[in-house]
Amino acid sequence: MRAFHAPFAGLMVLLPACAQAAVTGTATAKITIPKTCTMSSSTSLLDFGTQTVTGTTVTQTDGSLTGINVFCSYNSAVSVYATSANASSSQFRLKNGSTYLNYNVYSDSSRSTAWPQSSGATGASATGNGTTALSYALYGRIPAQSITLPGTYTDTITVTVSY
Template identity: 35%
Template structure:
């Protein structure tokens, strides 16, 4: 009789297992949805300039020699930006970009600013005319040298003479 009950028991056990599976909760299936998000930024052209002082030092009106000095300008613009750098006539009364004036009260001492070491090319404030050629900014600052000269033969009273020149970056 054991043989009779064994298949019956296996059959009943299988049926119970199948029934339990049928009533067991099923696993939840998660659903997803996707989309893309546009991201943007606008990079503006911008420039900054930093100017070091131009100090001529002591001028001797009787020496018969010019007094030369140099200084540097540092220009940083957005990479790829085209720009020019101009220098104003300064604040001296009657000054022009070809004849700037250091002043001490009513007294003036003329000087000139140049683009080159030979002091042959005046540095003014009109892009394309009397400024250095247009440049295109790279990733780092550009250094420009300003060459100054106080011409000999100016017999002016002793004292400290000053001026202020505006540096303009056009971009």
């Protein structure tokens, strides 16, 4: 029989615990919520109807385009303006061939406040709340004026939302 002799048997040896190491790092949490706006309209025609001309003069004619809705994200400041494809300076114009009829666009049904025609203009600015539409309407008026060519006069109105 063999005997095993441990010279230090019964002697308790205390060794220091291994030191633990730690490494830390950081990360950034991020979300970007951009300002956004969308626009819809229940109709896309500012219709002045049909007018029988007496002689060569168009009498004052009114039309309206309602239901322009702009939805913008919360706390988004916006400026809304309208431009005419056939404009001469700031005058909106309907075109038939090379003949024009002047007209004006207003933001109110009494036709006393002209629609702004640039983003720097005042009058059609608001702040979106993220849930409720900003509602606009275009009220047009063709003032009495002379015409030389019967036919259909058209223009393209661009409504722009700057935010």
